[in-house]
Amino acid sequence: MTVFQPANLAQEPVTIADRLFLDLRRAILEGDMPAGKKISEPELAGSYKVSRGSLREAISKLENCNLVTRKPNIGARxxxxxxxxxxxxxxxxxxxxxxxxxLAATNMSTxxxxxxxxxxxxxxxxxTEAERLQQSRLRHDSDLDFHFCIIQASGNDRLIRMLCQDLYDLVRFYRFRLNPSYTPKALxxxxxxxxxxxxxxxxxxxLLMRHHIRASRERARAQLETMTPAERGQTEKIS
Amino acid sequence: MTVFQPANLAQEPVTIADRLFLDLRRAILEGDMPAGKKISEPELAGSYKVSRGSLREAISKLENCNLVTRKPNIGARxxxxxxxxxxxxxxxxxxxxxxxxxLAATNMSTxxxxxxxxxxxxxxxxxTEAERLQQSRLRHDSDLDFHFCIIQASGNDRLIRMLCQDLYDLVRFYRFRLNPSYTPKALxxxxxxxxxxxxxxxxxxxLLMRHHIRASRERARAQLETMTPAERGQTEKIS
DNA sequence: AACGCTATGATTGTCAACAAAAGCTGATCA
DNA sequence: TGATCAGCTTTTGTTGACAATCATAGCGTT
Incomplete structure (x- = not known):
């Protein structure tokens, strides 16, 4: 089995809650649902034409991905x-x-x-092509692909799940909203x-991977500090 | 806020599904429910006197903790x-x-x-006391306390959650079943x-923490190899 | 005018019944 | 004798209704 499979570990959803989960996840990641917004179960269930039970199951899955938080008797957001x-x-x-x-250094096939x-x-x-087209998203996706490949090649199934399923949804969440500049240095x-x-x-x-991610963090931090308060205002913590 | 709080991050369960989740988690961790066993929703719901709806929500939470796995249309185990x-x-x-x-080295208060x-x-x-009483569990708990303290002191909320909520349930799961010998070296x-x-x-x-955990891993591995096939048989993967 | 209380509306948690899918049993046929 | 398929049973997925809880607005009191 090669590690070069699409980053979207796409297993065909068989159940309604599953399909709903994927739809909602995409909507959240791509900004169709604004960050920090409270989720109204009756409203969402109505707009997606499903029962509240299925919706609650989908929300529960979203909670696993760390994309929504739920408080008892208060609701999800x-x-x-x-x-x-x-x-x-x-x-x-x-x-x-x-x-x-x-791990990948020793496990990855030649x-x-x-x-x-x-x-x-x-x-x-x-x-260079993307630079010309101003399509920064292209570069980001290929950056994600790089990291995904190495993670997959680690051979540690739980590590793979924790990163690809739990953490990288968050990475995409932030990446979509920040749209960070992708420097040649990273390459x-x-x-x-x-x-x-x-x-x-x-x-x-x-060591090099750690250095790379630390450097990326500082690049992101630097970029954030150049953003206008208005730009950050939309994205700042709502608590 | 001090980091010295009980390892069981015990927030009083307010909802039925919450209480059920805690009960089931304890039952799984302490071996009351055998590893690899399939979960029958009607049966469990009956024995705990709750509806299947609440049970399913609890199971969903258990899935988050990595204590059960679910396959669509087949069930949880x-x-x-x-x-x-x-x-x-x-x-x-x-x-x-x-x-x-x-992180804790710089963040932890004196x-x-x-x-x-x-x-x-x-x-x-x-x-020494525990050695005399043969209460290895005592030592294990205090070992967990040590690791919990440092994790809590890291100050990285997500790191804390990923470790304490997601991974350490698994650690307890294995620890209860392996009952690993706890050497003075670890101390x-x-x-x-x-x-x-x-x-x-x-x-x-x-560096020292990584060395310590790597050493613990090798101690566990060595102990596993001394176990009889019968002892390992109960615990081996059922697939 | 500001604070607290109460009643009301909306939202979430819970449940039991229905529908669909998977697994099993036993009969049939090569 | 062995495999296959039909029908039944069991289990899971789904739904809508009911109960409990929370948020809000309005009223009264200090």
């Missing part, structure tokens, strides 16, 4: 945005993806490594990581 | 036991708790550090970690 939380996520990714890179390297080459071309860091993995140097791969 | 999965958990803890120790040091002293006494390693934190040396605290 979309998570709200905070810079502090984004920094926390970067810290966790630093630790976990560092470990993933270490052909998968070749594919990963090819992916980077394509990205190099895409960067260089990616290449260094792959080179270490090609040398099967797990220790170095981990 | 208690997670089953596998050595490979236990090793995976140790790897994740190595990465995440290492980061927690690094008085909390003093408390932690005192906790270790008490454990030192308790070890020494704990002391080294605290000393590094007292020096506010986050880098070293992380």
């Amino acid at each position: 979309i998570i709200s945005f905070s810079v502090a939380q984004l920094m926390e996520i970067y810290q966790i990714r630093e630790a976990m993806e560092g470990m993933a890179a270490r 052909e998968d490594l070749a594919h990963l390297s090819a992916l980077l080459d394509r990205q190099q071309e895409t960067v 260089q860091e990616h290449e260094l990581i792959v080179e270490a993995m090609q040398r099967r140097d797990g220790e170095m791969a981990e | 208690i997670i089953s036991f596998s050595v490979a999965q236990l090793m995976e958990i140790y790897q994740i803890r190595e990465a995440m708790e290492g980061m927690a120790a690094r 008085e909390d550090l003093a408390h932690l040091s005192a906790l270790l002293d008490r454990q030192q006494e308790t070890v 020494q390693e704990h002391e080294l970690i605290v000393e590094a934190m007292q020096r506010r040396d986050g880098e070293m605290a992380e």
